[in-house]
Structure formats: structure tokens, C-alpha cells
Amino acid sequence: MAVADRRTAEAGTSMSRLMERAGTAVADAVAALGHGVSALVLAGPGNNGGDAFVAARVLRQRGYRVAVLDLAGEGGSEEAVTARSAYRGPRVAADDGAIDAAVEAATVIVDGLFGGGLSRDLEGAMAALVTRVNRARVRSRAAPHVVAIDLPSGIDGATGMVRGVAIRADRTVTFECRKPGHLLVPGRHYCGKVTVAEIGIAAATLKGLAVTTFANEPDLWRAHRPKLARGGHKYDRGHAVAVSGPMTATGAARLAITAALRTGAGLATLLSPGDALLVNAAHLTTVMLARVDDATGLTEALTDRRRNAVLLGPGMPPDAATRAMAEAALAAPAAAVLDAGAVVAFAGDVAGLKRAVGEGAAVLTPHAGEFSRLFGGEGGDKLARARAAAAASGAVVVFKGEDTVIAAPDGRAAINANAPPFLATAGAGDVLGGIITGFLAQGVPAFEAAAMGVFLHGLVATRIGPGLIADDLIDGLRAARAAFDML
Ligand SMILES: NC(=O)C1=CN([C@@H]2O[C@H](COP(=O)(O)OP(=O)(O)OC[C@H]3O[C@@H](n4cnc5c(N)ncnc54)[C@H](OP(=O)(O)O)[C@@H]3O)[C@@H](O)[C@H]2O)[C@@H](O)CC1
Ligand SMILES: Nc1ncnc2c1ncn2[C@@H]1O[C@H](COP(=O)(O)OP(=O)(O)O)[C@@H](O)[C@H]1O
Ligand SMILES: [K+]
Structure with a gap:
């Protein structure tokens, strides 16, 4: 000033x-x-x-x-x-x-x-x-x-x-x-x-x-919102995929992939380990299902270039196998969103994460605990921490919380202020990962996809009101997505 x-x-x-x-x-x-x-x-x-x-x-x-x-x-x-x-x-x-x-x-x-x-x-x-x-x-x-x-x-x-x-x-x-x-x-x-x-x-x-610091409001990304072409094909709207956790932790990825579909992706597939195929199959209708057990399987699944956005981490343990799958996702041409276990799997090796990200479009969505485990530090200047994390990882970082900060490696950062406190509920973060994946599938650049995803997430929650659970966000997305298009 x-x-x-x-x-x-x-x-x-x-x-x-x-x-x-x-x-x-x-x-x-x-x-x-x-x-x-x-x-x-x-x-x-x-x-x-x-x-x-x-x-x-x-x-x-x-x-x-x-x-x-x-x-x-x-x-x-x-x-x-x-x-x-x-x-x-x-x-x-x-x-x-x-x-x-x-x-x-x-x-x-x-x-x-x-x-x-x-x-x-x-x-x-x-x-x-x-x-x-x-x-x-x-x-x-x-x-x-x-x-x-x-x-x-x-x-x-x-x-x-x-x-x-x-x-x-x-x-x-x-x-x-x-x-x-x-x-x-x-x-x-x-x-x-x-x-x-x-x-x-x-x-x-x-x-x-x-100026490189913004309020996360429609002026920042209005021009990047996906536009529906009359006579368009479902493949014009992208094909989102998410990787499921093991048999006892499948709900998170299902929430996410359904959110990606509701956000406007033309098709959605859940990639599931063999032991969880039946439980996933029992719960899915519109979302397609395919078997993927490991990094090799994921690489293979992502050779289909129409699968242009991939999310992994929800429900997945932060271990070496998850890290290998995250590296496979980052190496593929698809834009990648890493959440939860897939973020923490890189703890202590931000340089390795940056190498894996390379020049690709990648978004990380850590909450404060995951952020600290990956990037270190605790408390303090959230804006500066998010910016430093984006620069260090080469990815767009969505540092979640009441005042979610979305930071890009090029120095841009947006601060979100429309999330109501009742959004802090189990599974809400999985839905956010899915929304961002849905926008990426529709060709929105990573920073804008993350920023508009965070805003839409706050908007849908606000419209639903107190008492919401993550499943409600999925239902609410339909009407909120229409309201979002009018902003
Ligand atoms: N930007 C715009 O568009 C316009 C801005 N305008 C206005 O100007 C304001 C900014 O003015 P500003 O730069 O003079 O600073 P301000 O906040 O008054 O304080 C500085 C003084 O406080 C002192 N001081 C600092 N910390 C201290 C502490 N803990 N305890 C004790 N003392 C402390 C500091 O001392 P020093 O650090 O130098 O020792 C210095 O004396 C801005 O907020 C807006 O209101 C409009 O007028 C016009 C258009
Ligand atoms: N106090 C709060 N006010 C508004 N939104 C919040 C608050 N705390 C957390 N959130 C949001 O709720 C979501 C929770 O995500 P996350 O912590 O990953 O939970 P989960 O893993 O259970 O899905 C994030 O989008 C976060 O920004
Ligand atoms: K004052």
C-alpha cells in the first residue's frame, strides 16, 4: 500500500x-x-x-x-x-x-x-x-x-x-x-x-x-469457469478418476469421485484395489469401476489419455505403496490431486515430491496437520507458509482450514473466506478433492481449479446450513453448481 x-x-x-x-x-x-x-x-x-x-x-x-x-x-x-x-x-x-x-x-x-x-x-x-x-x-x-x-x-x-x-x-x-x-x-x-x-x-x-495476493472470489477465476458447449460430447467435459483405499476405507474416494462428477466432469471412474472391488461395486451406479492394485496398474490405467484428472490419497495409508502410486499419477499426463495419505507419503522429502511433480499440473490439499508433516513448521504466517510450500513442491497448494489459502508455484495466492464452521466434518475434505478434480477434468488450469473448487465447496456448505454431513455436500452440489455458474 x-x-x-x-x-x-x-x-x-x-x-x-x-x-x-x-x-x-x-x-x-x-x-x-x-x-x-x-x-x-x-x-x-x-x-x-x-x-x-x-x-x-x-x-x-x-x-x-x-x-x-x-x-x-x-x-x-x-x-x-x-x-x-x-x-x-x-x-x-x-x-x-x-x-x-x-x-x-x-x-x-x-x-x-x-x-x-x-x-x-x-x-x-x-x-x-x-x-x-x-x-x-x-x-x-x-x-x-x-x-x-x-x-x-x-x-x-x-x-x-x-x-x-x-x-x-x-x-x-x-x-x-x-x-x-x-x-x-x-x-x-x-x-x-x-x-x-x-x-x-x-x-x-x-x-x-x-498484485499477487487475492481474496478467493469470483473475479479471480470467473473467466476460467468451464463452459458447456451445445452439442458437446461427454468426453469434452473430461474423465475424472480417483483411487480407492483398501476394503475398510473406501467411502472417502467414493465421496470424492461422485463430487467430481457433480462438478461437471463428463465421466468418472473409481480405480479400486481387488479386495475392495465388491464393496465399491455395491455402492456405485453412475461412477464406473476398474481394478487397480498398485503403481504399475495406475500407470497402465492412466495411459488412456481421456482420463485427464486423477485424485488419490483419501482413505489411503501414507506408506511407500501410496507414494509409488502418487508418483505414477504425477508422471502420467493427467492433472493430479494429492490429498491425505498421498500428501503425507512424501513427508520429509519435499524435493522428491517436486521432482515427481516436474512440469505437470498438480494440486496438494493438506489440512494443517498434513501440511506440517510434509512441509514442517507449525502455526505462524499461513500465507507465507502456503507460498513457500507451493514454491518448494512445484504444485498448487491448498492449505485447508477456516481461511484456506490456495498458493501457486508462480507466487499467486488466494485467501478463502466463505467456508462456514460446520464444514469441518468428516469427509468434507474428500469432497473438496473431488470438486477440484472435477474442474481439472474440465480443463481448468490448476490454480484456478483449486481456487474455484474451494469457493464452490464453501458455497454448497453455506447453502445447506448447520447439521450437514459430507454426503449432503454431494446432493447440494447440483443446485450450488448452477448458482456458481451465475456468479
Ligand atoms: N494505504 C493507504 O491507502 C492509506 C493509508 N492511510 C492510513 O495510514 C495508515 C498507515 O500509516 P503508518 O504507515 O504511518 O502506520 P501506523 O499504522 O499509523 O503506525 C505507525 C506508527 O506506529 C508505531 N508503532 C508501530 N507498531 C507499534 C507498537 N507495537 N507499539 C507502539 N508503536 C508502534 C510506529 O513507530 P515505529 O515503528 O516507526 O517506531 C509508527 O510511529 C493506514 O493504516 C491508514 O490508516 C491513509 O491515511 C491514507 C491512505
Ligand atoms: N473452522 C472451519 N471453518 C470452515 N471450514 C473449515 C473449518 N475447519 C475445516 N474446514 C474445512 O473443512 C474441510 C475439512 O477437510 P479435512 O480436514 O481434509 O477433513 P476430512 O479428511 O475429514 O475430509 C476442509 O475443506 C477445510 O478447509
Ligand atoms: K486501527
């Missing part, structure tokens, strides 16, 4: 104009809360504090009761200093008693302590102030509404992580576009409702920045 600000300034829109518009957008959001507003505005040392002073001035001009707790200290940018001196209204003394009284009296607290310039953990008096505001927000009577400027103070805009302690906001007004911290958890949970105010950073300026 700093580069965007500079380029915008070079193009004739000064930083002070941007700050004026930013502060005014915040004042508009506060004013929209209705009459009787009595705002306590917290102003920090940087430009976030500058925005806060602008908002305070504008609110006062509009007749609202305002008081500013000025924590700017010495210094700050020229624009922030100007905004500070242009505010002539009441200030709150920076002592505990006065702050408590001001917090008690406020109906709205505007958080302009820190935004994009947060550079370390909050400590001491700042941390204490944040804790005070958070306590006030949950008090039983007349709790103030908390409006954060750009980001809730304490949330790292790049990672969504809490730096020590962070403001819990009801609403966050950010500028020009959302930042990763608005979408990644826990940051997302601290923002409340996020609104984006346009403040005059030209679209052309943003475009020139070669």
Missing part, C-alpha cells in the same frame, strides 16, 4: 488528500450508526492516527459529540501532524481515571491507534488501553460500538496475526482494498464487518503493482 500511496501522490493526489478522504469515510461510517453518537477517538502515532484526527474533526463539524485520546507523542508524518492540529475539539487526558471515564461515556469508540504500520507487539500502556476497550465492548449495558480504522489495532495486516493484543471491532473501515489480515484468521474475527472505502488510489496504480 505504501507504494500505491507514493505512486498516487506522484500522479497528483497528495497523501493529505488521501488521509482526508480516509478520515471522512470513517466519519461517514460512524455517522451511519445513527443519532446520539458520542465518540471516543483513539489516535496513535502514525497515519492511522492522522485518519483518526480527520474523522474526529469531520464528526465534530457535523455536530456529533467527540473526544480524542491523543497518543501520538512527538513526531509523525507531516500529514498526520497537520490533521492533528486541525482538530480543535475536546481531548481526553492520558491518565487511567480520565480514560476509564471516557470509555464509560462513549457510545462509539474509533480505533485509530495502528494500521498498516504496526511493526511490533503492543505492550505497556497501549496494550492496557486495548484490553480496556475490549472489556468495555462486552459489558452488559450500553456497550460501545467499536469502529476500527483500516485494521483493528494489534492485527498484523499482512498475516492476520495478533501482535500481543488486539482491538475487537464491530466494524472496520479499510481503504481501496482488503488486506490479508482482514481475511486470514484470527484477524478476520477481530474486524467485525469490513467495508472498503475508495479514497482515490487509481485502479491503474493498483494494477501496476503486480
